[in-house]
Amino acid sequence: MSMPFLAFSCTSCEFKGSSMAVWGRFSYDNSAEPVPLKRRLAWCTSCKDLVPLEVLPTETTVRELESEIAHKAKIVADFMTKAEHQKTWFQKLLGSSVKMSAEIQDVDFQRSYREDELKDERARAKFLIDRRSGPKCLLCGSEDCLELPTKISPRGTDRAPGPPMPIGMKHPRCGGEFLVEHSGIRISKRLNHRVYDREGTLLRVLEDR
Ligand SMILES: [Zn+2]
Ligand SMILES: [Zn+2]
Numbered sequence: 001m002s003m004p005f006l007a008f009s010c011t012s013c014e015f016k017g018s019s020m021a022v023w024g025r026f027s028y029d030n031s032a033e034p035v036p037l038k039r040r041l042a043w044c045t046s047c048k049d050l051v052p053l054e055v056l057p058t059e060t061t062v063r064e065l066e067s068e069i070a071h072k073a074k075i076v077a078d079f080m081t082k083a084e085h086q087k088t089w090f091q092k093l094l095g096s097s098v099k100m101s102a103e104i105q106d107v108d109f110q111r112s113y114r115e116d117e118l119k120d121e122r123a124r125a126k127f128l129i130d131r132r133s134g135p136k137c138l139l140c141g142s143e144d145c146l147e148l149p150t151k152i153s154p155r156g157t158d159r160a161p162g163p164p165m166p167i168g169m170k171h172p173r174c175g176g177e178f179l180v181e182h183s184g185i186r187i188s189k190r191l192n193h194r195v196y197d198r199e200g201t202l203l204r205v206l207e208d209r
Helices: 059-085 089-094 102-127
Strands: 003-010 016-017 025-030 039-044 051-054 145-149 165-170 177-187 191-196 202-207
Touching: 025 051, 051 145, 059 102
Parallel strands: 025 191
Antiparallel strands: 003 016, 003 177, 039 051, 039 145, 165 177, 191 202
């Protein structure tokens, strides 16, 4: 499967980076079942590049996910109740079930997606309960990283990219502004499975199939 990616550059130097840095499968080594590792795009001072940075579980994330799931579940339930009341006598006679609208189906899909995220976040919280170190660069293990802004929304679309725009962060030690744009390219890449210990230290890299 080919995927689109974002291209990063700098206003003052030749730096080029991409969102492909976070691609692949990352997990913690756990004898029972591997625990998925959450990561985000960041600048690593020792790699001097955009890297996947570990994101440690927090109680706030668990709470936010729980309330988002409850909110979406309520939207779906309200829709279903209303639709049930609006059935015609003929539909009731046939016992036909209520169909979700496309919009509600989407809300329901997002709810189930968030439920998977919550399951993973809880698994991480349990597995990393004794974690001592802070989040690490998943390439070199350094903790000296700067997170990129959470919301990066380049102009245009991945099929029709707009001009590069600032992400609101300076290129460390360079002073230029980081820019982002849709690359306009979809690529398919052989991805690896990187396995880490409880402190975020890389144990092995497997070829993912
Ligand atoms: Zn620069
Ligand atoms: Zn690094």
